[in-house]
Amino acid sequence: MQNVLATVANIINxxxxxxxxxxxxxTIAMAIVMFGIVVLRYGFSLGxxxxxxxVMYLHAAVFLLGSAFTYQQNAHVRVDVFYRQYSKRKQAMVNLxxxxxxxxxxxxxxxxxCFDYVIDSWSLLEGxxxxxxxxxxxVLKSFLLIFAISMVLQAISEIITNTLRLLGHISFSEDENALNAKQQEHI
Structure with missing residues (x-):
């Protein structure tokens, strides 16, 4: 069962x-387009x-669609005043x-x-x-649903991973890359 759960977490990751x-x-595309906007506006009086x-669409994509990856990489904003001093076991408990x-x-x-909000927008093909x-x-509003789905999936992955750590099935020193490599051996 633990291998199945670890495989599910690995797929989500x-x-x-x-x-x-x-x-x-x-992000790169957003910078290029923004540069183009500035050059066209101030250099050629075009817009x-x-x-x-x-740029707004790209910005929304970066933040909404990149949030689960940020959460996965443990790069999200948190108050580390106490957390960083905790043992790995206590950190896993806090994360769980x-x-x-x-x-x-x-x-x-x-x-x-946001489900009805997005569905209504699709039904109108809102512009x-x-x-x-x-x-x-x-499409822009659909990013909200993709955000929610990816965050739910990543939360499930974190719950699985930290539960397996607390139960001793994954060592606390094992990082995600080691976990992924270990799962590849079982597949």
Whole structure:
């Protein structure tokens, strides 16, 4: 059973890592488009609403679609005043409780409350309210659902991983890469 759970956690981690890698390119694209906007506006007195909105879409993609990867890499914002001094076992307990009590319920709630919002947008194929804007507001709003789903999945992965650590099935010194390599041997 522990191998199945570890495999599930590994698959979730791979999905979110791939999503994080894809989204990292949006950061580069966002910088290039923003540079283009500035050059066109101040150098040639040209501007397009669609180009400006594309920066907003890319920004939303970076933050909403990259959040689960950030959480996976333990790079999210937290108050480390006490946490960093805890033993690895106590850190795993904090991570497990944080995932169970905060991350999973909040992510589920976000997914539930934004579902109708996104579906309504898709049913209208909602576009920009601005003349010349992008006609893909429904795609932008879909990032909310992808965010919620990826965060729920990553919370499940964290719950599995930290539970296995606390039960002694994964050593505390094992990092995620070692866990992934170990799971590949079992597959």
């Amino acid at each position: 791979r999905i979110n890592a791939a999503l994080g890698k894809v989204v990292s390119y949006a 397009w609403i669609a180009m400006q909105e594309s 409780l944080g995932s169970l009590v905060f991350m999973l319920p909040v992510s589920l709630y976000i997914g539930i409350i 920009s309210r601005e003349p010349g804007g992008l006609p893909f507001v429904y």
